[in-house]
Amino acid sequence: MGIVPRVRQMIQPLSDCCLPDDSGDDDEETASPADKSELHNTIKSLSLKLDDLSTCNDLIAKHGAALQRSLNELDGLRIPYESSEKLKAVNERATLFRITSNAMINACRDFLELAETHSRKWQRALQYEQEQRVHLEETIEQLAKQHNSLERAFRSAPGRAANPTKSFSEGSFLTSKGEDSEEDEDTEYFDAMEDSTSFITVITEAKEDRKAEGGTTGPVDWTSSENVLDGASLVPKEPPKVKRRTCIPDKPNYSLNLWSIMKNCIGRELSKIPMPVNFNEPLSMLQRLTEDLEYHHLLDKAVHCTSSVEQMCLVAAFSVSSYSTTVHRIAKPFNPMLGETFELDRLDEMGLRSLCEQVSHHPPAAAHYVFSKNGWSLWQEITISSKFRGKYLSIMPLGAIHLEFQASGNHYVWRKSTSTVHNIIVGKLWIDQTGDIEIVNHKTKDRCQLKFLPYSYFSKEVARKVTGVVSDGQGKAHYVLSGSWDEQMECAKIVQSSPSSPSLDGKQKTVYQTLPAKLLWKKYPLPENAENMYYFSELALTLNEHEEGVAPTDSRLRPDQRLMEKGHWDEANTEKQRLEEKQRVSRRRRLEACSRGCGSEDAEKEADTYMPLWFEKRLDPLTGEMACVYKGGYWEAKEKQEWHMCPNIF
Incomplete structure (x- = not known):
């Protein structure tokens, strides 16, 4: 088999396997039809170069053989001594050229054999990665179904709250590791959140703590x-001076398989995934x-x-x-x-x-x-x-x-x-909302540390819970904040603070004695028919x-x-x-x-x-x-x- 057909035979499987997925970017057009066209153009250019190489190879062989025949014919003629020496020199150069050409052809053949060997390895590796991707997709989908079954079984388990469905469908929290965590999601789900806050609050009567309040x-x-x-x-909402609309057309009941669109986009920027308006x-x-x-x-x-x-x-x-x-x-x-x-x-x-x-x-x-x-x-x-x-x-x-x-x-x-x-x-x-927020007053250096607690199935904490402490510029705590990010927030004034006894795992919390909490914010009820x-x-x-x-x-x-x-x-x-x-x-x-x-x-x-x-x-x-x-x-x-x-x- 010639060099060109063998190389072309190597290229074709790669061109079939390496085409990018048709998942586009709505601005940069990555993995778009333009990219496929560019790949096909590259392969076409490579094939043309191989044709040129084949032509050159044929010409070298043809002209080399003709030159050798001409030299052999000249060698058989009777010519003067001086011309005979020049002809001998030309013959030697032609022989060297033939040896060099043969060496080049042999080197090309060795390179081609090596490339063919590695090409088969690349194809096998690519095929393996494609099979692993399909297997991973099937595994993820199977895990998701099992996860959903466990969720339904847990909802119907005895001893749960009267309406646990709300916690699953509406409640949420990941882990305090933040968005950089790449661990398995199930690990994050079942992470116990018993020690999620770094302080304990004790509500005391105002009269008792007025005396202790002065120094703290x-x-x-x-x-x-x-x-x-x-x-x-609890500020009453004044009627608007401009009449605003109170409803919009109901959402149509369209069904669409989100997984069919998202499965090829794992790890990509959401903004680069072309999504229909259905979502x-x-x-x-x-x-x-x-x-x-x-x-x-x-x-x-x-x-x-x-x-x-x-x-x-x-x-x-x-x-x-x-x-x-x-x-x-x-x-x-x-x-x-x-x-x-x-x-x-x-x-x-x-x-x-x-x-x-x-x-x-x-x-x-x-x-x-x-x-x-x-x-x-x-x-x-x-x-x-x-x-x-x-x-x-x-x-x-x-x-x-x-x-x-x-x-x-x-x-x-x-x-x-x-x-x-x-x-x-x-x-x-x-x-879900998760992570820590630090609010800083850059004039007074006051700080507020807010913690959005990740949701856990087995946590005793209220779903969507938020806790926080407000401290002055010297680091002295003045208020404890608590509530949930979907309902309300309260604040309680700190009258005394002290360290708690270390727990079994060696952790120590701060105990804040506070006055009864005051309501800061409460969510407005949703309009009628909001679900539609x-x-x-x-x-x-x-x-x-x-x-x-x-x-x-x-x-x-x-x-x-x-x-x-x-x-x-x-x-x-x-x-x-x-x-x-x-x-x-x-x-x-x-x-x-x-x-x-x-x-x-x-x-x-x-x-x-x-x-x-x-x-x-x-x-x-x-x-x-x-x-x-x-x-x-x-x-x-x-x-x-x-x-x-x-x-x-x-």
Whole structure:
């Protein structure tokens, strides 16, 4: 068998085995048909080169034989002595050339044999990996079914709570290892959480501990704080001055196999998995970010606190309240288009104005700025990092949240916890919040350590429990916080603290003697028929309501999201594909424009450096990170209705 046919025989199996999966990226187009075409072009080019090599080999053999024959003919002629010596020299050179050519051909043959041997090994290894992948998929699916069966058996076991189903379908918690843990999920599930908190609280009568209070709690007067902290969340909701909608069309009953889409995407970024709108809710991520302001009155109350540690309690309650909307919300929001915005202009109703802009697409990042006429402002840039880990999705918001009170100058900074969506393969989806949050007042150095307890089947703790301690700049604890991220938060003033006796495993906790707890925040009840409206809260129902005068890039004007809200999911999927392709074309245009103005090595990097319209990158002096902050101009443009600078993204 010749060299070329043998090499071509090696190439073909590899070309059949190495084609990438058809799981695309909605911007970078990784593993797309373009990649397959590139692979086929490479194989075609290699085959052409092999044809050239074959032609050269034939020519060398043909001309080499002709040359040898000519030299032999010349050698038989009678020629002068001088010419005979020259002919002899030429004959010797031709012989050396023939020997060298033969050596080259032999070396090529040896190389080919070695390549064939390794090629078979590569093919066997590739085949083995493919079989292992199929086996792993089947194993994961089987484990998920067994997990679901155990879950159902546990629910029906005697001695459980009256309504344990709620704990499984709605409750959640992973481990305190955080989002970086790569251990098996079942290990995390059954991790006992008996010693989940690092302190013990003992409630004492106020009269007994007034005497002990003087040397342990500092200048904070509990009686004066009652006006601010007690019942802080029980502010009656005033009727809105602008009539807002109270319902949206019911969610259609479409069934779709999530595992069929997700099984090829294990370990990938969630934002790079092309998902149909069937798994979405009719809100964008920018609107979900704005929804964190539902309990803004906690910050309005915090403005009037004279004590920074009291104010910290309300700020901590506000940070926890933002998760209350997630307990039933298993559908993912729409990934915003690059340059998409969302405004919430509620100065009269809520006393605030909010603006969000999608400032990056990969990784997805949104900048947010809120101004309240009640004396506070909030800003953040949140980047969503998400991974599909087989049976659950881990969603890690990255970026710092800033909150500043104008009168006192108190500046609070914290970061969000990790969200996890469980039962991706089999069973009812449920969401968990887990991890630690540290809130720091950078003016007074007060701190609040919040712990979101992971859910465990065998834990005695309440599901979705949150605990925390508020300390001053000297590290002295003043308040204990407790509650759940889906219902309410309370705070109790510490009057005395002491170390406990070491436990059997050598661990030691701090015992806090506290006064009776005060309610800080309580979740509003969901609207009627919420289960058929994606479990939206009253505020969420109004976020996608059509409003006049907003920017042409506002999420309310996004056509696929609007079609989905109306129940036209097929048309929404078609429109979503059109918008994503339009976004890819815009990115390619930026790449081409950059390649003409900069070096080819920097073109790809520069093309992804999108310049936001209403925000700009600055160095955050408190965190040392670069973050997008509001640079102004949006509300002035809205007042004048001058939107010529806005990109055409829809």
